[in-house]
Structure formats: structure tokens, C-alpha cells
Amino acid sequence: MKRVEEMGLWERLYFPEVLRGLWVTGCRFWRNLIVHTLHLFGLAKDIQAAITVQYPDERLAYPETFRGRHRLTLHDDGSAKCTACFLCATACPAECIYIEAGEYPDNPVEKYPVRYEIDTLRCIYCGFCVEACPCDAIRMDTGVHPANWGFSRQDFVENKELLMDRSRQLQAKGREGLYEEHVRRYQHV
Amino acid sequence: MNSERTDLPIETMDLQMGPSHPATHGTIKFNLKLEGEKVLDCDVEVGYLHRGFAKSCEQATWTQVIPYTDRLNYASPLINNVGYAMAVEKLIGLEITPRCQYIRVIMSELSRIFDHLTCCGMTASELGAITAGFYMLEAREILMRIIEAVCGARLTVTYVRIGGVKHDLPYGFAGDIERAFRIVRKLLSDCDRLLSRNRIFLDRMSGVGTISEEMAIAYGLTGPLLRSTGVRYDVRKAHPYLVYDQLDFEVPLGTKGDNYDRFVVRIQEIEQSVRIVEQALKKIPPGPVTVDDPRFVLPEKERVHGSIEGLMHHFKIIMEGIKVPPGEVYFAVEGGNGELGFYIVSDGSGKPYRIRVRPPSFIAMSAFHEMVKGCMVADLIPTFGMINMIGGECDR
Ligand code: SF4
Ligand code: SF4
Numbered sequence A: 001m002k003r004v005e006e007m008g009l010w011e012r013l014y015f016p017e018v019l020r021g022l023w024v025t026g027c028r029f030w031r032n033l034i035v036h037t038l039h040l041f042g043l044a045k046d047i048q049a050a051i052t053v054q055y056p057d058e059r060l061a062y063p064e065t066f067r068g069r070h071r072l073t074l075h076d077d078g079s080a081k082c083t084a085c086f087l088c089a090t091a092c093p094a095e096c097i098y099i100e101a102g103e104y105p106d107n108p109v110e111k112y113p114v115r116y117e118i119d120t121l122r123c124i125y126c127g128f129c130v131e132a133c134p135c136d137a138i139r140m141d142t143g144v145h146p147a148n149w150g151f152s153r154q155d156f157v158e159n160k161e162l163l164m165d166r167s168r169q170l171q172a173k174g175r176e177g178l179y180e181e182h183v184r185r186y187q188h189v
Numbered sequence B: 001m002n003s004e005r006t007d008l009p010i011e012t013m014d015l016q017m018g019p020s021h022p023a024t025h026g027t028i029k030f031n032l033k034l035e036g037e038k039v040l041d042c043d044v045e046v047g048y049l050h051r052g053f054a055k056s057c058e059q060a061t062w063t064q065v066i067p068y069t070d071r072l073n074y075a076s077p078l079i080n081n082v083g084y085a086m087a088v089e090k091l092i093g094l095e096i097t098p099r100c101q102y103i104r105v106i107m108s109e110l111s112r113i114f115d116h117l118t119c120c121g122m123t124a125s126e127l128g129a130i131t132a133g134f135y136m137l138e139a140r141e142i143l144m145r146i147i148e149a150v151c152g153a154r155l156t157v158t159y160v161r162i163g164g165v166k167h168d169l170p171y172g173f174a175g176d177i178e179r180a181f182r183i184v185r186k187l188l189s190d191c192d193r194l195l196s197r198n199r200i201f202l203d204r205m206s207g208v209g210t211i212s213e214e215m216a217i218a219y220g221l222t223g224p225l226l227r228s229t230g231v232r233y234d235v236r237k238a239h240p241y242l243v244y245d246q247l248d249f250e251v252p253l254g255t256k257g258d259n260y261d262r263f264v265v266r267i268q269e270i271e272q273s274v275r276i277v278e279q280a281l282k283k284i285p286p287g288p289v290t291v292d293d294p295r296f297v298l299p300e301k302e303r304v305h306g307s308i309e310g311l312m313h314h315f316k317i318i319m320e321g322i323k324v325p326p327g328e329v330y331f332a333v334e335g336g337n338g339e340l341g342f343y344i345v346s347d348g349s350g351k352p353y354r355i356r357v358r359p360p361s362f363i364a365m366s367a368f369h370e371m372v373k374g375c376m377v378a379d380l381i382p383t384f385g386m387i388n389m390i391g392g393e394c395d396r
Helices: A015-040 A087-091 A128-132 A160-187 B003-007 B055-060 B063-070 B078-092 B098-126 B130-151 B173-195 B199-205 B213-218 B222-226 B260-285 B299-305 B308-320 B360-366 B368-372 B377-387 B391-395
Strands: A098-102 A110-120 B013-017 B029-035 B040-047 B325-332 B339-346 B352-358
Touching: A015 B173, A087 A128, A087 B308, A098 B173, A110 A160, A160 B308, B029 B352, B029 B377, B040 B368, B040 B377, B055 B063, B055 B260, B055 B352, B063 B078, B063 B325, B078 B098, B078 B325, B078 B339, B098 B130, B098 B173, B098 B377, B173 B260, B173 B368, B199 B260, B199 B377, B213 B222, B222 B260, B222 B360, B260 B377, B360 B368, B360 B377, B360 B391, B368 B377
Parallel strands: none
Antiparallel strands: A098 A110, B013 B029, B029 B040, B325 B339, B339 B352
16 A cells, blocks of 8 residues: 555546445455355355354354363363362462362372362453363363353352363263353353 | 624633543543634543553562453554563573564564554544445454464463463464465455545545654654654664564655554555565474473473472472562563553562553553644544554553
8 A cells, every 4th residue: 555645636536436446345245245145055165255254053163272161171980180289279360260178088199179169250261270280180172162141140150060060061062062052052041 | 694603702612522432442531622623732531441450460470460461452462462471581581482483473463463454444434434444354353263273362362471482383374374364465455445545535534643753753652653754663673572683574654644644554564564474484493482491481281290390390380480580671562553662670579570561552642632733623533543542551
């Protein structure tokens, strides 16, 4: 783009520029319209029409690195891997992880979390907790974006059971299934 | 009839525009002194988005500050990340790996394109050219998807770490960028055809919001605002950091210092940024993306899981934070709107003693009254738009 120093006759006339502008927008309009129509008949799916995504009917897949809702990973026997070491709570810049540690009666080596809560209204989804965890007990790889409606503040506090259950669900249904379920909740509101 | 008209009282009117005026994207208040439609004086009130950035940082560890910097200039969060991390690295005296330097350059330039697209697109749409605004938003969206694939989030990226970046670029990044740039170039040429010779646009932008070279320097303006007056100052050229001295790019300059110049400078800078990214992608070497220094960088997960030293070292960094040697340092990078500087003081503990940001748009707002003096009220909008004041950065 260059600076137009002096407006010449062409710019002063308005009309040629109006027509040129109509041509530019018209080309785009007709192209998008045609591609959308083709999509309607299931053709030319790999050509991108307008950039708008008709969410929630269509959606873009989240990338591998996407930081979604948390989950607590599980041992093979179904118990949480977390050892209540408090590193995630320390690393969290939003101070939104609340842990209460407990001891197994028969295991002097490890502790476990009696309570593990994430206040997702405070969470900024930075992923520091995942980085901080020394035993891979918390992950954000569910590929589901955070919940954004609820009826009370308590609805946004995710407790240990919920976070562990998410791991089971992920294993059973995969990311797609988890996401479908998440979106279905919106459609029923 | 005529005699009555001449007797109309001519007195100045005080008008308050804002704090949340629809045409000012960002919460800001202008106290205007008007004579009819003419602006005699403009007193700018900022600070509506003050969140206590500097004070919050003192409560956080050096690493925990990174998410805060995302939220400074939220049109180009990656540049803030880079600026902060490099300031801390300068204080430590840490030399980051070559691959990481290139990644930081690429991500900064993508963010700069973002920033300029937001600024130009929004200004155009405020002047009625909403189609051009949407084309630029489309270009932004395409690049945003790439950023998301790299960082894991669109806006709150938290990608840079002290001593490196979080992880390497994803597989197929170069191809994605190439495809995206093809579309972006097409969209920009469409915008060019819609705007650059459009008389309405020219009339609204040309000769409006002018500031002279001396004034711009006196107020300490930087970035496109300063370069539009013809001063060749770009932090990337004046004090090269990262690998900017090995890349070939130009600094676009304006001549008059009006809004139209700012617009043209920004659009030309997008082209230069595209060039920089393409060169950097060609030159980027393989290798690690974080430095191998156990004092500042978390060990890899395998070492944490597999060895007691790794685990202790991991605990130590998280529990106590990175220990930055005592001292103070100023480091500036070229942000989307100008020189983005971080002045940090460390007392040797795991937390910053003091962090102060030099926000380019805050300084630009201090010269705003000079730009709009004598203009019409309607001219405030494009002038404000081309400053691209971002509340998060200006008010911190
Ligand atoms: S993502 Fe960040 S804010 Fe959220 S719980 Fe983890 S560390 Fe805390
Ligand atoms: S999730 Fe990980 S970091 Fe957090 S308490 Fe459990 S084991 Fe420690």
C-alpha cells in the first residue's frame, strides 16, 4: 500500500472507486454463496467458504496443545495418581486449587488428596499446574473448553470425583464424545 | 434572519466523551472543550482498566508473572511475553538457544501482524468501511488459529518461559504459515483496493490528527506513531535483540505524521513482518527450545519421574521460584504500538521486587491532545483508533 499524495480526478470522482469496491466485495460474496450452496449438496467440502463457523452445528477441532478442562489421571486400579504434594497449588498463579491431604492407613510412603477442588471461575487455564505436577496426576488434554454457565458459584467448583470421572469418560468416549456431551448441555438449556 | 444568526453566543462548551463511548474501543474518557464542532482542547482520563499489574507481580514468582503479561496488550500477548522474559534473562545473563530465538521472533512478528490488523481493521470499520474491517478480522482469525495450535490458547497464550518457550512448534507449522500468508496477502490486497484510493477514507484520514516530528519526539512517542512522522526509530533496528540483526527487513516511514500515514505505515509493517517470518522459517535451526540450566528451567518430565535429582530440582524451582540475582534492568522490545519496555528490580529472592512496564499506548495517549487540537469531534475517532490504545496495556 502506498500513500496517495494528491487526490487525482480518479479519486475525486467517487464513482469509479465505488464500482471497484463493489466488484471486490461482489466477487467475494458470490464466491462464498456458491461454495456454501455446494456444501449444502455435500460437494467441494475441502474448499473453505466464509470463515464463520456455524457453531455448535459445526466446529473446529481443538489443536493437540489446547488447554482444556482439567482431569485427574488414574492408576490402573482406578485410584487417583495424585499424591497431594501441593506443587500444583503452589504453582497456580490464580490460587484456585484447594487440596486437603490424607494418609493411607496401610501405606506409609504416599499421601492422597481427601479433597481436591479447582475453582474454575478463578482458573485462568494457564497450564502451570500440569507443568508443576511431578507425577503426571493432572492434565488439561480433555479437548473440552471450560463450562460457561451455571446457576451458582458452586456449579463451577470442580471436585475430585468430577475430575477423576472425567478421566474415565475420556477413556470410554474419547475426546469427541466428551465434547459432544459438553455441547449437548448447552442445547438443553 | 441573518442578523439573528450572527448574534448567536459563541462560547466554549464542555463535553464529556466516554468513559464507555461506543466508538472508543477501550474505556477512556475525553473531557473536550468545544467551539461548535471544533475541538479546542482535550483532556484525556485513563485508568479505568487499572488492575494493579505492578503490585500483583510482586506477589507472584518470576514465572507466575508470565500470565499477567498476556493481559497487558491483549492484541499481541506474545510480544509482552517475550519482552518480559527477555528482561529477566538480561538480568540473569542467560543466553537462550538459537532455535528459541527464532521461535520468539516468529511469534512476535505474528503478534505484530495481529496488532496492526486489529488497529487498521477497527479504524476502517469505525469510519464506515466495515467490509474492510471484516476482511482484516478474517486474516486475523486465520493467523489466530495458528497461534492457537502453537500455544494452546488463542489469547491467553502463556507460551514463553524464562530461558525458553513452553514447547516446540507443532508439526507442519511452516506449511500452515505459508498457506495462511497466501490468504492474508489476498485479503490485504482486497483491503488495499477497497481503501487506499477511496475518497471517503482519504478525506477522513489525510491531514487529520497530525503531530510534528519535534512534538512526537518530545512526548516520547514510539512505534508507528513516531515513524509516521518520518523518524527512523525501531527498537528492532536501533537495539537489535534476538536475531533481528540477521534478518532483512525495512522500517516503513511516513512523511506527514497524520492518521493516513499511520495507517499506511502499519499496513507496510504487516508486509515486512510477513517477510521476517518467511526468512526466519527458512533459517530456523534445529535444537532444543530451552536452555539447559537447572537453576532456571524445569527439568524434563522423564527426569522428574525417573530420578531423584530431577525431582528435587523440580520441587525447588516450583516451591521457591527462580532465583534472579539482585539488580535492576531495563529491556525494551518493539511492541505492536511502539517501544514496550520492562523495568525490573530483583532483590535476589524468588519474587520480583518491582516491575514497571513502559506501555507505548499510555505515552501515546499523553500526546493525544496535541493531535486533536483544532480537529472536528468526528476526527477524534480515527485518531484514537490509529493510536490503538489497548486498555490492558495503557492502564495496567
Ligand atoms: S490452569 Fe493455571 S490457573 Fe488453572 S488451576 Fe492450573 S495453574 Fe491454576
Ligand atoms: S495434582 Fe500433582 S502437583 Fe497437584 S497435588 Fe497432586 S500430585 Fe501434587
